[in-house]
Amino acid sequence: MPQPETALPPLRRLWRYATAYRSRIVLATIYSFLNKAVDLAPPFLIGMAVDVVANGSDSMLGQLGIEDPKTQILAIAVLTFIIWSLESLMDYLASVEWRNLAQAIQHDLRVDTYEHIQELDIAYFENRESGDLMAVLNDDVNQLERFLDIGANEVVQMLTTVLLIGITFFAIAPSVAWLAYLPIPVILWGSMKFQRTIEPRYEAVRGEAAAINSQLANNIGGISTIKAFTAEQREVERIATASDRYQQANRSAIRLSSAFTPLIRIAILIGFTATLVWGGFLALDGNLNIGLYSVMVFLTQRLLWPLTRLGQTVDLYQRAMASTKRILNVLDSDPVIVDGSTPLPASAGTGRLEFDDVTFSYEPGYPVLHDISLVIEPAKTTAFVGSTGSGKTTLVKLLFRFYDVDRGVVRLDGVDVRSLPQKDLRDTMALVSQDVFLFHGTVVENIAYGVPDATREDVIEAATLAEADDFIRALPDGYDTLIGERGQKLSGGQRQRVSLARALLTDSPILVLDEATSAVDNETEAAIQRSLARVSHNRTMVVIAHRLSTIRSADRIYVIDDGTIAQQGTHEELIEVSGIYRNLWDVQTGAAIH
DSSP states (O other), X not given: OOOOGGGSOHHHHHHXXXXXXXXXXXXXXXXXXXXXXXXXXXXXXXHHHHHHHHHGGGSHHHHTTOOOXXXXXXXXXXXXXXXXXXXXXXXXXXXXXXXXXXXXXXXXXXXXXXXXXXXXXXXXXXXXXXXXXXXXXXXXXHHHHHIIIIIXXXXXXXXXXXXXXXXXXXXHOHHHHHHHHTHHHHHHHHHHHHHHHHHHHHHHHHHXXXXXXXXXXXXHHTXXXXXXXXXXXXXXXXXXXXXXXXXXXXXXXXXXXXXXXXXXXXXHHHHHHHHHHHHHHHHHTTSSOHHHHHHHHHHHHHHHGGGGGHHHHHHHXXXXXXXXXHHHHHHTOOOSSOOOOOOOOTTOOSOOEEEEEXXXXXXXXXXXXXXEEEEEOTTSEEEEEOSTTSSHHXXXXXXXXXXXXXXXXXXXXXEXXXXXXXXXXXXXXXXXXXXXXXXXXXXXXXXTTTSTXXXXXXXXXXXXXXXXXXXXXXXXXXXXXXXXXXXXXXXXXXXXXXXXXXXXXXXXXXXXXXXXXXXXXXXHHHHHHHHHHHHGGGSEEEEEOSOGGGGTTOSEEEEEETTEEEEEEOHHHHHTSSSHHHHHHHHXXXXXXX
């Protein structure tokens, strides 16, 4: 039985993801191999030079036909120039290829992860902090990029060094070669043990980094609230506490990673010293050529000294794998809401909505809607009222299929919304919510967000319908005014009217207003009511309201109480009978006071 993706090692999961880059990875690996192979040549050149000085015409080059020692030295010099030029070229090619590869994979991972995040359900975002996702998209992706940029090349060159020097040693002096390799099993065992020990510590580091990101994102988004309640010092202390936890998690990892390199150096010292002594004895006894002895001494240093960086490389690798695991866990998260395959029939589009015996719960066993059955007639205004937490906004979420019902059916023009592509479903609706979200950009860009190819005339027409044209033209740059993040340069009422204009521009057959006037002044409410009166004759209007004055003219009003339909009727019908609606009306009109 195949393992689930999340159970596989992060490097294997990354290799599966990077299918499109495998040929480039192989090419970069070849460049790194050739770079290190040429880089290992100088010790041989030094050995040849020593051999010439010690043996003259009897040297190895002399035996190849170059008898004059000075000519041999010149030949070595020319060969040195060629080899160093090749090494420089291979170093350049390897560096460029790995760094470009790191940038390309980083780019694709960030974009793919963000694209996938957008496909996940609303519930995913409600159960995960936005700062944590920001850490995945930024810090974790960058951590992986750093490893691919530097660490991957070092790993390839380290393996190349061990392989080529091993072949050389066992070819020229097998009786000494084993001494040079004596520390390597100890180093590899220590590296694997270090990797297993450090991995959970770096996962903790990444988790604490995400927690800081979440706290910072929350605080920057709520800076006006912090200032209003003079809570600046309290929030500084909260960030300091989160930063301290991050620091402590890093200290735990640093203590372990810092101890690794000194231990490797001790093992390397033993191998180098043993080779130096034993090889020297053989050379003195005439059992080893002096030139080959010098080659062995230099190559032993070239073999073992790079291993002192093994700790840093493994450290970089483990940080990258901890980040890779977090990135790929997001990519491997499957959406619960799956697209239907039935396109909306061409005959549909009237905007008739139906809840048929719908029950829904956010948490299993705790339903917030119970056996709801109702019809929202096309080209009519249907309103929902009720106390906070009664389930009104949940109805809207089910209409947009942000969630699926536990039992029952929600239909659009007779079609189960679960069988429709989500885009087809949501293209028929436009939402104006109480919590207006505007993007950093101009007014015209925000109004045209749902219809990016809309003409400026269309945007102005929608703004005029929303009674926003006058205040927009009064802004410093009119429709081209930058409104700041979340539209912070506009008042609450202005943001609400821009949001309404954005919805009207889509010309969707269904317009949903979720508490759209609950937080605005009477003048803005009146302006919004006039706008809605002008557009409601040819649209299905779904209105969630606290202020009953905004839905007096609705064709049908449903009173939701504790997840059930407690009352329904027109405004006139509902105020004539005792019940929740009349009580709410009396409170809002002041009649309940007398």
